[in-house]
Amino acid sequence: MSTKNVKEIVEFCQAIFEDINFTKAREWKEAVPGRKVIGYMPVYVPREIIHAAGMLPLGILGGGADMEVIHGDAYYQSYICRIPRSTIELAITGRLDFVDGMMFPSICDVIRNLSGIWQLLFKDKYVRYFDTPQNFDDNVGGIFYGNELRELKEGLSKLGGREIRDADIRRSIAIYNENRLMVNKVYDYRSNAPWKAPSAEVYLLMRAGMVLPPEEHTRLMQEYLAAAETENRSRRDNCRVVLTGAFCEQPPLPLIKSLEMAGCYIVDDDFMLVNRWILGEVSTSGDPIANLASAFLHHSAQTAAKYEVDMKEKGSYLLDIIRKRRADGVIFAAPSFCDPALLDQPMMVSRLEALKIPYITMQYAENSGQMQPIREQAGTFADSIKLWGAP
Amino acid sequence: MSKPEVVKSNSQIVQKEMIRRNYDKITSGRVKVSSTFVPGNLNELLMCFDIANNLPEINAIQNAMSKKSGEMITEAERSGHSEDVCTYVKADIGMMAKGNIAPNGKPFPSPDMLLLSYTGCFTFLKWFELLREQYKCPTVMLHVPYAADGHPTKNMRDYIVKQLREEVIPAMEKISGIKFDIDRLREYLRKSAKAEDDLVWMLEQSKRKPSPIDCYFGGVYYMGPIFTAFRGTDEAIDYYKLLRGEIEERIKLGLCAQTPEGEMPEEKYRLVVEGPPNWTSFRDFWQMFYEAGAVVVASSYTKVGGVYDYDNFRHDPDQPLESLAEYCLGVYTNRNLPTRVDMLARNVVEYEADGLLINSIKSCNSFSAGQLVIMREVEKLTGKPGAFIETDLVDPRYFSAANVKNRLESYFQMIDQKRRAGGSAALAA
Ligand code: SF4
Numbered sequence: 120m121s122t123k124n125v126k127e128i129v130e131f132c133q134a135i136f137e138d139i140n141f142t143k144a145r146e147w148k149e150a151v152p153g154r155k156v157i158g159y160m161p162v163y164v165p166r167e168i169i170h171a172a173g174m175l176p177l178g179i180l181g182g183g184a185d186m187e188v189i190h191g192d193a194y195y196q197s198y199i200c201r202i203p204r205s206t207i208e209l210a211i212t213g214r215l216d217f218v219d220g221m222m223f224p225s226i227c228d229v230i231r232n233l234s235g236i237w238q239l240l241f242k243d244k245y246v247r248y249f250d251t252p253q254n255f256d257d258n259v260g261g262i263f264y265g266n267e268l269r270e271l272k273e274g275l276s277k278l279g280g281r282e283i284r285d286a287d288i289r290r291s292i293a294i295y296n297e298n299r300l301m302v303n304k305v306y307d308y309r310s311n312a313p314w315k316a317p318s319a320e321v322y323l324l325m326r327a328g329m330v331l332p333p334e335e336h337t338r339l340m341q342e343y344l345a346a347a348e349t350e351n352r353s354r355r356d357n358c359r360v361v362l363t364g365a366f367c368e369q370p371p372l373p374l375i376k377s378l379e380m381a382g383c384y385i386v387d388d389d390f391m392l393v394n395r396w397i398l399g400e401v402s403t404s405g406d407p408i409a410n411l412a413s414a415f416l417h418h419s420a421q422t423a424a425k426y427e428v429d430m431k432e433k434g435s436y437l438l439d440i441i442r443k444r445r446a447d448g449v450i451f452a453a454p455s456f457c458d459p460a461l462l463d464q465p466m467m468v469s470r471l472e473a474l475k476i477p478y479i480t481m482q483y484a485e486n487s488g489q490m491q492p493i494r495e496q497a498g499t500f501a502d503s504i505k506l507w508g509a510p
Numbered sequence: 511m512s513k514p515e516v517v518k519s520n521s522q523i524v525q526k527e528m529i530r531r532n533y534d535k536i537t538s539g540r541v542k543v544s545s546t547f548v549p550g551n552l553n554e555l556l557m558c559f560d561i562a563n564n565l566p567e568i569n570a571i572q573n574a575m576s577k578k579s580g581e582m583i584t585e586a587e588r589s590g591h592s593e594d595v596c597t598y599v600k601a602d603i604g605m606m607a608k609g610n611i612a613p614n615g616k617p618f619p620s621p622d623m624l625l626l627s628y629t630g631c632f633t634f635l636k637w638f639e640l641l642r643e644q645y646k647c648p649t650v651m652l653h654v655p656y657a658a659d660g661h662p663t664k665n666m667r668d669y670i671v672k673q674l675r676e677e678v679i680p681a682m683e684k685i686s687g688i689k690f691d692i693d694r695l696r697e698y699l700r701k702s703a704k705a706e707d708d709l710v711w712m713l714e715q716s717k718r719k720p721s722p723i724d725c726y727f728g729g730v731y732y733m734g735p736i737f738t739a740f741r742g743t744d745e746a747i748d749y750y751k752l753l754r755g756e757i758e759e760r761i762k763l764g765l766c767a768q769t770p771e772g773e774m775p776e777e778k779y780r781l782v783v784e785g786p787p788n789w790t791s792f793r794d795f796w797q798m799f800y801e802a803g804a805v806v807v808a809s810s811y812t813k814v815g816g817v818y819d820y821d822n823f824r825h826d827p828d829q830p831l832e833s834l835a836e837y838c839l840g841v842y843t844n845r846n847l848p849t850r851v852d853m854l855a856r857n858v859v860e861y862e863a864d865g866l867l868i869n870s871i872k873s874c875n876s877f878s879a880g881q882l883v884i885m886r887e888v889e890k891l892t893g894k895p896g897a898f899i900e901t902d903l904v905d906p907r908y909f910s911a912a913n914v915k916n917r918l919e920s921y922f923q924m925i926d927q928k929r930r931a932g933g934s935a936a937l938a939a
């Protein structure tokens with residue numbers, strides 16, 4: 120067991136987070152000739168298949184707060200969120216030149232159309248818009264999804280020049296099962312003692328998982344948990360909140376820090392949902408494609424990009440989390456102009472109102488600079504919860 | 511100054527009458543009603559169950575044209591809907607809050623089903639989840655995958671057909687109490703194809719010089735019956751026959767496109783337009799074109815319900831469910847950007863247009879995200895200049911007449927310059 124302390128681990132993650140040249144991923148690729156890197160955008164792609172192809176899945180979550188977007192604005196109108204323009208900026212400034220292919224999940228029309236922009240501008244790259252089913256019957260959506268997974272497998276196998284065997288996928292499923300288990304342990308740990316694992320640290324730890332191979336990320340999380348336990352950190356009189364709506368374009372790190380400083384411990388969130396999209400283990404025996412499909416259909420997180428067949432179940436995922444994490448309230452934090460988050464919000468709000476669960480709403484962009492209003496809003500929210508108590 | 515009275519052709523009067531009749535049917539209380547979306551709609555299938563087809567986009571358009579949508583949108587925003595999302599959704603929700611009155615003045619009944627045909631637009635998914643909260647009626651999802659590689663795959667087709675067989679049709683049977691009869695569907699599809707032939711003929715007449723029709727502002731009227739509740743009926747066949755006759759007459763007389771103020775005296779500019787029109791100032795918007803002598807010879811908006819001319823799609827009675835699947839998959843916004851670029855560039859070339867104008871709609875990421883790239887690609891492929899304007903669908907706050915007019919005037923000047931120079935395209939900002 121390593122003896123790294125929290126500071127070292129967090130600095131390591133912070134460096135990965137700030138590095139918009141993705142040096143770690145470049146190094147991984149250069150270490151062995153022929154290696155390939157596949158970028159993917161939020162919210163979910165089956166990374167197991169990419170991993171099974173011997174490739175590195177690289178999460179691309181936009182350019183962040185500090186990257187200057189110079190060309191990106193020539194690609195997008197002012198009323199479109201920021202993540203596609205900063206992602207284009209990353210690509211046209213050569214920062215993604217080492218990325219062999221890009222995957223665009225079916226989360227919204229902006230990401231969907233970004234796949235077409237990639238097809239037009241980067242003709243030499245593998246581009247895959249990855250559709251997941253909105254029908255959750257094994258014989259209907261399940262068959263469709265299984266075939267989509269097989270098509271992905273064939274595409275990657277062609278790109279990599281090697282066959283992807285079932286055994287490879289099973290192995291990758293096991294590796295991601297382990298990774299997910301550890302992600303959930305970190306989330307549980309933070310929820311139990313949020314003062315020991317501040318959200319900004321947990322966030323950076325998860326961001327590192329967007330770049331590092333999963334095996335390495337799992338080890339890093341283990342180290343973090345061990346190190347965090349030895350830290351002596353003081354507990355603050357904060358309220359406990361679930362943050363939701365931030366599953367795609369990411370808020371700037373100061374926003375996450377501001378919320379905690381203003382008196383709100385984030386005890387759960389939907390950042391980088393790809394890490395926790397599948398709930399529980401995916402079976403490692405039998406047909407691995409069928410297992411991934413079944414996990415998606417029956418054991419995956421409920422989020423705005425997914426249709427909820429049963430109206431009564433709408434919002435149940437959020438409500439379960441609130442209960443499980445003993446949260447006092449919810450912060451809806453959505454990127455400006457984000458259709459999935461903003462269209463879903465009134466429905467979620469109505470569920471909370473019915474149960475008198477306090478909430479606030481806020482909007483951000485990945486490069487939002489002014490944190491004072493956020494701090495004030497969150498501070499007032501925390502005070503009101505403390506004053507009036509949770510329901 | 512009041513505007514001169516609108517000059518209407520026979521077909522326009524008939525078309526208006528058809529839309530009115532559909533509203534009377536929906537609000538009669540005597541039929542089952544399904545709400546569903548325009549793109550790739552399943553009108554023929556709904557007809558097999560005697561279910562009337564209520565299209566919320568059309569309601570929003572009607573409310574915008576009668577200047578009511580602004581208040582409705584504000585109402586929805588007051589109740590917690592974000593300023594940033596599609597105004598069709600907010601106009602619909604605001605309309606409900608204001609008594610849910612149909613354009614014929616009668617209240618809309620609560621729908622018996624929400625047919626969530628999820629085709630070409632993410633917002634649809636949320637829109638009907640939101641309506642379901644109000645109506646609490648059966649909601650049936652038909653997920654149409656995105657044709658991301660430019661051509662639908664067998665997996666996509668099979669998935670749609672399976673959903674139709676196992677989810678959509680059984681739900682419609684249950685709601686209507688009518689058993690599905692595939693021969694009835696075949697008959698409707700046969701009629702659809704007949705009307706579609708005349709429709710494509712009509713679209714192609716604007717290749718002529720001068721063009722006898724405007725395929726954007728005029729086009730939205732011409733597309734009405736096929737994209738709403740009439741595809742598959744004799745009425746639609748008759749309407750397109752009548753329209754065809756009128757256009758043939760215009761061609762014979764050598765007339766330019768018809769406008770609300772009569773024939774356009776001279777055709778100076780020929781444009782291809784990408785994106786939906788603005789509805790709150792529809793007539794003012796149109797006027798800016800016809801007053802300058804600009805006619806739209808082709809537009810992507812006339813493909814919003816389904817695409818017939820690009821790859822020659824017709825509904826096929828011999829493959830009824832497969833053909834419905836194909837129709838949904840082929841919807842313009844369900845096609846990837848390279849295909850949209852190819853379609854528009856071909857339009858510019860084949861219709862001998864002066865260039866591509868994009869009307870970028872704030873509400874609509876499905877159309878708008880990527881349009882700046884589309885414009886540059888079409889410019890590259892055709893050597894013709896493009897231009898970009900920004901408006902909204904049904905939100906009057908986002909139509910700035912002065913800005914739009916300025917932009918258009920500079921665009922027309924640019925076209926003039928290019929003609930004089932006879933050289934290569936100037937790139938529009
Ligand atoms: S932030 Fe929202 S709207 Fe923008 S790309 Fe992501 S999901 Fe789509």
Ligand code: SF4
Pocket residue numbers: 567596597598599630631632633634873874875876877903
């Ligand atoms: S986003 Fe566009 S396609 Fe979707 S409902 Fe709104 S206007 Fe229609």
